[in-house]
Amino acid sequence: MASTPKPFAPFEWMIAWRYLRARRAEGGVSVMTWISLIGITLAVFALIATLAVRAGFRAEFVGTILGANAHVTIYNAGEVTQTGQIDRNIANYSDMAARIGAVAGVTRVAPLVRGQVMASLRQDNSGLDVYGIAASDLASLPKVVNPETGRGDIARFDQGIAIGSGVARALNAGIGDRIKLISPNGVRTAFGTSPRINAYEVVYIFNSGSFDIDGSRAYLPLADAQEFFNKEGVATELEVMVQAPEDIATLVPAIVTAAGDRALPWTWQERAGGFMRAISMQDNALFILLAILVLIATMNIISGLIMLVKNKGRDIGVLRTMGLTEGQVLRIFFIVGASIGTMGTLFGLLLGVLFSVNIEGIYQLVDLFMGQARTSLEQQGFIFPTAKLELGDVVAAVALSLGLSFIITIFPARKAARMNPVEALRYE
Template identity: 65%
Template sequence: MPASPPPFSRFEWLIAWRYLRARRAEGGVSVMTWISLIGISLAVAALIITLSVRAGFRAEFVDTILGANAHVTIYNAGEPNEAGRLDRTIPDYTDMAARIAAVPGVTRAAPLVKGQVMASARGATTGVEVFGIAPEDLATIPRIANPDTAQGDLATFGGEEGIAVGSGVARALNLTLGDRIKLISPDGVKTAFGTSPRVKTYEITYIFTAGRYDIDQTRVYMPFTEAQSYFNREGVADEIEIMVDRPEEVDRMAYDLLRAAGERALIWTWRDASGSFLRALDIEDNVMFIILSVLVLIASMNIVSGLIMLVKNKGRDIGILRTMGLTEASVLRVFFLCGASTGLIGTAIGLVLGCLFAIYIDPIFALVDRMSGGNVWDPSVRGIYALPALLQWKDVLSAVALSLGLSFVVTIFPARRAARMNPVEALRYE
């Protein structure tokens, strides 16, 4: 008895290829094959693009948080002062910062003075938040001290009348390097008749772009000692700004930081500030993956339609092949190869399209923005200035695995139908 051929033999591939490229006059379903191919390609490309954009948006958002803001903020619990108001200032800020800096994992601990004031120049006004910080500490903030996006020399920051402003502040007030800006604080000089506003003019020596619209539009940096004088904080600081080497593990460091800071200390991490938004991004990521997975499934169902039509048109051929000795398993594998090949080729095309779109998203987005007349991406709403994309192997592999898995699974059912076709019934009316 001759040995049966191994699965997926050469003749099975030849028959499957013959059916895939059959012309309409020969009973083929090339149109349905092309529709299935295009549908799967577009679905896979859309899935990869979406996963890349959401990964890029999350990475850019987190990078702007960690690159321009404190990873951890330490401040004191409020105590009533002589006037009966809660006082949260830190009188021993130098010693506290030194103790915190000694905690393993802390890269910098800097005292800060913060206040909200009105900025005015050339007849225009805008509200800003002033950060009083030492020049050597400001130079360690990556997004602020980035020379590629900044104007001016950070070494000039530190004089009594030199301050650093965000690019959005400079744009709103139409200011450039060397111009002077007036800061107006309602909490100024205390007199016998009450507190009078404090008004002082400073020279702009540095303009930074942090990459976050809300930061660039509102933030101003002032030397620490000058901020103490301007905000009536002589001898005290408002909080301690902390940077750590592993921001993702900041929660594990909370106890050590509180113990080093002292009894009155309270802690506020970057996760506390942005945790709800990041959780919303996670939920959105999962929902978008499910929705696009349904699109891939719908595209894969076109393979079923094409194979059912192919099986119906090739009923006579199936009957002849069965009478010639072709087994049910061989017939099943032939039609499985037809559907799986469509899914495989469509997935490969979609993979290339999706990766190319993610890699060249900047010129593509610039073209779309130009064709639509601009203002497609509003940074005041999105928070960042451009649509980012980050290709990750896990996202690409998940898209490919989903497409191939669905394509292979849906192909089995029409292939089994072809394999179980009775050759006598298939040839009865031929």
Template identity: 60%
Template sequence: MRTAPFARFEWMIAWRYLRAKRAEGGVSVMTWISLVGITLAVFALIATLAVRTGFREEFVDTILGANAHVSLYSAQYMTESGAMSRDIVEFEEMTDRVAQVPGVIRAAPLIKGQVMASAQGNTSGVEVFGIRPDDLMTIPRVADPQESWGDIDRFGAEGVPGIAIGSGVSRELQATVGDVVQLISPNGVKTAFGTSPRVSNYEIVYVFTAGRYDIDRTRVYMPFTEAQTYFNQEGVADEIEVMVEAPERVDALAPSLLSAAGDQILAWTWRDASGAFLRALDIEDNVMFVILSVLVLIAAMNIISGLIMLVKNKGRDIGILRTIGLTEGAILRVFFICGAMTGLIGTVLGVILGCAFAIWIDPIFSAINYFSGGQAWDPSIRGIYALPAKLQLADVLSAVALSLGLSFIVTIFPARRAARMSPVEALRYE
């Protein structure tokens, strides 16, 4: 008899077969194994995609929030005294020209140098950034950090030789706001007997946590004019720090910046600095997606085993159903529903678990970190302080599509075998 596809009685028969009796315990076990396997595979896929997206976003955000999007610096040239130099002499004019380029948020001259910091009997190597106070206020991860201590408005205040340091530097030196830090530079005062180290004391007026271990551990900000004096760079700048509206399209803006900056100026974008790491992340993302897709396929393959056992156990029932008039298509749909329901339920449970993991990753990770003795995440290696996760609809939909697609495809083969079973052969020995 001809009926509409997926009629009510087909669902009733499929539901009856899914509720395996005690004598058919093997079918029930295989169904549960398939269900649990698909649930865990989908959970792992969604959790991995969420962590991947969160990690990449957090990494890029900390780069863009505390570093220049583009650094403009001079090519090496010979001074009038015959020495080789990369100093930017007309940095004020260059900064003004670059700031006028469409798409540029700000441009600021910088003095950079590596020195030794000492306080409370502790020493640590740090990188000093000489910057104007107004420009420091526009660095997102410094002016509005995760955590901060002190008053950033005191940075560069008249009569206060204050500096701003990262929380990692503060921890290494065991110094905080109000303490005095001694900075020691090997390139100090030039005398008739050579160059002697320069030693200067500065009060800590501001401590920040930018969210990147390497930044918090090494970064020290000093007022621009003070840095010029300290590093013997009076009247010049080492580079021009540029921030743009669309950092993702910084490569397209670089030619305009170079044109505005003038001759003998080179550009170094944030993509140049972190491009290798980002490309490694892309490769890792693709490999992880393929591996987890194979896990979903393996879990879906268990449906075949369960359905084959179900078809074998229900051979007599199939013969009777065919005898009373059910078509091959009806039999195929009955067993397709049996396999598809397993895949559908497993996928739904996996989505729920995966989304819950991404939403509550902080307490989950805190518990894991507690039971592992605090060694589950080392920020000195990872670069960030916690494991981030961000749910995206596209990631969830891709996991759902992959799981349901594989579950439906593998279900067709044993369902077709059941549909093509001859009623005569099925009932011959009954």
């Protein structure tokens, strides 16, 4: 008794391959099938490229937050003074910083004095968020102290003030200019508190890549900030950096325990939680929209295979009379459609990877045709992110395209398998 060939036997692949490479005049692959191949290629390319750019934007956004801001900020819950005011200053900030620095996973603890002031230079004014910080702690902020993007001499920080590039543009300030800082909480006198005005030399201008930070932030030496804001001997907060910012939630309990009972933590995830959720929602929406594009491209396989089945009706009838079962005919045409989907997916994957790897060159090419528009847009705070290929995104795009291609192929393949051989050969 003859054994039944196993599914996807070599002769099934051979027949499917003959149909794939047959010319149109021979009743082979139709123009619609070529259109579906190109459509799947472009759809997968668009999906992978978009996901890579979005991943790059997300990494750039998180990097900007983590590079110039604390991973977790420690505040004091405060105590009520004899005058009825709440004192939130941290008096023993050195000891507290030492205890927090001893926690496993913490890489840096910096005492800060923060305050808001009005900055003035000649006829220009701008509001500033001033950070009083030690020079050694400032030097550990990679987005701020960057020789490639910064101007001036950060080694002279103790002799002046460091301002963001946006602040410098607003004040028309350059290295060596002396800007005035005006604080309403100044010198206490018998007649009340009078505004305090001090002038500081601009010794460094930084560009962190964040429009909000560069346009509103300035750094003063810690001792100068304590004097200017009447915070002698105290800090207003502690800036804590950790080795794994993504796992900050697991470190917060240990940090709070080391800081003391009255410590109030505020993590970077809480600070930027709304932005991160918005980015995640946008990513999901883009994936769904581009998945629909992939679906439309794969549905063209149906049209191409239906035309192929119609042209190959006589061949199907001959194959059935030779003893091929419905399952074998179904698998032959399934291989044809699945091969088109697989080739389109692979071509799209290749284009997507090439686009992501060479996105900087593409930016430069577009900038060349647009007349150097990228530089002016970056100065206004717009981000041109690098593309970041993530394995999960690539696998999701490939799996989506292949899955849809295989499912769509089943319907015209079943039609070919159920064709009556007598009807197919009646008029031949």
